[in-house]
Amino acid sequence: MERWSYAKAGVDINKQKEMQRKILGLIKSRAEGIGSxxxxFKLGDMEITLHVDGVGTKTILLDKLGRNEIAGWDCVMVNANDIACEGFKGILLVDYLATEKGDPKLSEDIGKGLTKAIESIGAVLAGGETAIMPDVVKGYDISCTLLGTRYADTREPEPGDKVIAVASTGPHANGYTLIRKLIDAGRLSLDGIxxxxxxxxxxxxxPLLDAMKExxxxxAAHVTGGAFRKVHERLPKDLxxxxxxxEIPEVFMRIVKAGNLDPMEAYTTFNMGVGLIVIGDEESIKYFEREGLKAWVAGEVQKGETxxxxxxxGAGYKVRNWQK
Incomplete structure (x- = not known):
């Protein structure tokens, strides 16, 4: 049976990383931790961060299914979750919506999701941009830029530290080019999932910031693009x-079966039911459970490979060739 991959679907993570390296190699930045x-940045006595991310090609599926409010919510959350992993709280946001055609209903639906998400993290919408570009955009694309301030400090993990896994709600905002190609090829049905x-x-x-503060x-690592490969790369070099x-949720098992995905491919493309990796005290679990999120002790930090x-x-499947 033919094996599919994210690269075959049109998204090559290695090429994406090379693109990032090319840009970072040309930019002289005063920021600490750029690339993470x-x-x-230091702004007077304040330590701030500025982060940008988007919803990606999930928008194509959301538009097709009439669920565009989710795109507004996701646009905020992909940024908010990222900066929280570094101990920053989101306070101010701007959005960018590029559309193929003028569609007031689309912008209204996205705006509802944006508003709900911004309120949920306690931030403020400072403005944004909407552009109609039929020669550039097919459907629509949305991204957000989030300003955050230092809220809690992070510390280096050590061998033997407990690893807490926090469940995802689904694929979140990653791997959708592959998901859509499998749907279009008739290999993946949405029935029941x-x-x-x-x-x-x-x-x-x-909940992550509250647990950090205490x-x-x-x-912590948000399991996004690059999935567990990215988690591994963010750890200190020798860990x-x-x-x-x-238990892998059915939605991921169906995707893996539909694409006959190699295990390495599955765990470097999708979160496989774990959207956040936390290193610390087992008591941190209760902070997520209070928000209705499932969390559990998933393993420990060790020297060397992941x-x-x-x-x-089977037990002890080795993930190889993930370079720092």
Whole structure:
């Protein structure tokens, strides 16, 4: 049976990383940690961050299914979750909506999602831009830029530290080019999984920052583009994770089966049911559970490589070749 991949669908993560390196190699920045989730700047006595991200090609599916409000919510949350991993709280946001044609109903739906998400993290919408570009855009594209201020400090993980996994609501905002290609090829049906496929990105921002503030979390990683490969790369150079098996939600099992995905491909494209990795105290679990999010002890920090137990490779499936 033919194996599919994210690159075959049109998104090559290695080329994306090379594009980022080319840009960063030309830019002289005064920011600390540029290239991570959230670089930081000193503005007087304040430490701030400025982060930009978008919803990606999930918008094509949301538009087709009439669920565009989710795009507004997701646009905020992909940014808010990222900066929270570095200890920053989102306070001010601007959005950018590019459309193929003028569509007031579309902007209204997206605006509802934006408003709900901004209120949920306690931020303010400072403005934005809407552009109609039929020669450039097919459908629509939305991104947000979020300003955050230092709220809590992070600490370096150490071997033996507990790893807490926090459940995702679905694929969040990653891997949708591959998902859509599988749907279009007739290999993946939305029957019974539509709500999981389009589910809004989980709000990790609020509970994560509260747990960090109370000293229950040392370090966190939002499982987004690059998935567990990116999590591994963010760890200090000599450290990896040993992750026990967890129950993979049906939506991911269906995607993996439809694409006959290699385990490495699955865990570097999708969050596989875990949207946030937290390193710290087991007591941090209650902060997420209070927000209705499932969380559990998933393993520990170890020296060297990252190993993930998967349903395909059996206990101790080794994830190889993830370079820092």
């Amino acid at each position: 989730y959230a670089s930081s 539509e709500e999981d496929i389009v589910a809004p990105v989980a709000n990790y921002h609020n 000293g229950k979390v040392k370090w 990896g994770l040993k992750l026990d098996c967890w 190993r993930i137990c998967t349903p395909w490779g």
